[in-house]
Amino acid sequence: MPPGEFELIARWFTRQSVRSDVLLGVGDDAALLAPPPGQVLVAAADTLVAGRHFLPGTPAACIGHQALAVNLSDMAAMGAEPAWALLSLSMPQADPEWLDGFAQGLHALADAHDVALVGGDTVSGPLVITVCLLGFVPSGEALRRTGARVGDLLYVSGTPGLAGAGLELLRSGIESFDSTDDCVRRFLHAEPRVTLGRRLRSLASAAMDVSDGLLGDARKLAAASGVGLRIELERLPLAPALLARWPRDRCESFVLHGGDDYELLFTLPVANAGRVAELAQATGCELHCIGEIVAGEGVSCTRGGRVVAVPGTGFDHFAG
């Protein structure tokens, strides 16, 4: 007999919290939490839908990881320290094997970031997972999308495009879910840049996470800050795992349009550019200057100093 709702919560989603700021976790009508004094609360909620955000057959542990990772990436983009998560899990049936995997993936990433699961909901329905993640940032230090200024430099962390390429390799059947290919690994195991985000608090003028494609997300940053962005295409970091499989222009397309990167796109005043090498070393994360902030609006791309047309925008869930 499959486990009931209350056994399910007790068995897979109730753990002794190691955080002393969790006054009351899973099991009552709501969680009771003690925000640290002098800090601002940061709150995000992201949803994964089966067949939209993950492929049929995706290992449950990867889904559990991803459900939290997408929210950790939002915390990273704000420069916040994540703390507490609420999980809403709608699923067709309570399959113990699937739940073992899902909980393992979720809890492992939560542990790595000292996040406590404090509440949520489990219901029967289509497989749809929402995590609401709460964290803190010292008052006045949050990173926003609105602070980019003309003359600032534009950076991206890591090597975007790998995840989008990994999705294509899985979709086309070229690679399987247990592949050790760098692209597939990155797609299935996003590594949200939480440490980098925290370190950027005092350095960056604006930041956001890249989840819907670098170019489309850059347009959002430009719009939020009321500036233009100029991306120099020859400065885009092209990962060896991309170049090993595809021609250069295809690699560039993955970098500009691929989704699910969960890297950080940020702007730095020129005066802070000298701190980047040290920051990359401290966070173990490549940081690439890919352009600059200019007067105007939107994003323009250049190659060899000349503006070139680049089609496509970011992913829109409800685009016609």
Added chain:
Amino acid sequence: MPPGEFELIARWFTRQSVRSDVLLGVGDDAALLAPPPGQVLVAAADTLVAGRHFLPGTPAACIGHQALAVNLSDMAAMGAEPAWALLSLSMPQADPEWLDGFAQGLHALADAHDVALVGGDTVSGPLVITVCLLGFVPSGEALRRTGARVGDLLYVSGTPGLAGAGLELLRSGIESFDSTDDCVRRFLHAEPRVTLGRRLRSLASAAMDVSDGLLGDARKLAAASGVGLRIELERLPLAPALLARWPRDRCESFVLHGGDDYELLFTLPVANAGRVAELAQATGCELHCIGEIVAGEGVSCTRGGRVVAVPGTGFDHFAG
């Protein structure tokens, strides 16, 4: 052409907040919020699935209302003051007419409780709605399920059973969604007992909301407090709208087993029983003593002082 994801958020879910503690609302990677000093943060997340939590054809405004109401009820059960909501909305398509209704229902209830919508997610997928609601309670004053003591009195607010009866009237086609029947109204427009919950802080020894049926929820309260509950069946409040349609034993069954009441079940030390009439008057809410706390475990029901067997437990989403 249907609206895109970003137009959708801008048009239906971005409103100027009237709360000065919202430092940054919808539109960045996460919301920035200022919890009041000296208060504990209260967090809950509840999910509605089409066909499970609401019937096919339910007016969108009722779904928007319900999505927030179920979470407000959790705040009420903790004695908390609600403040900020995050909405995760998965829906098959962005239908402007449906969104008009949904947003109207959601925002009207949010306004009534001074709740600001500060973030969330919109994705395409099956109709599944999660609201994460955050609120506050003064440190040490939250109501929990664990505080009931032997000798305390057991109370329920309002007239439970109406919503379950309303669901049956709709399901059977006896009444339609625009019916003015009290049962149907209560099912479609839950009135979470937020004011009552706040007033109970200093009076009640334990509290929870009744959402899965009074009897099953009473069993959870008993288990959490490590006590037994004795319910005197003749003290159950039977609403006129129930008695007008059904025989007395059927009405009792709606009260004990019907879901979606969103009333409060709470326990009072006998010394506080004299405050109940004043509390009912102040909150405009009937309060009925239906039993007491006894040594032991579980819930027993009596009629004329004799224990009688009552079948059935609360609703379990994954019961076999």
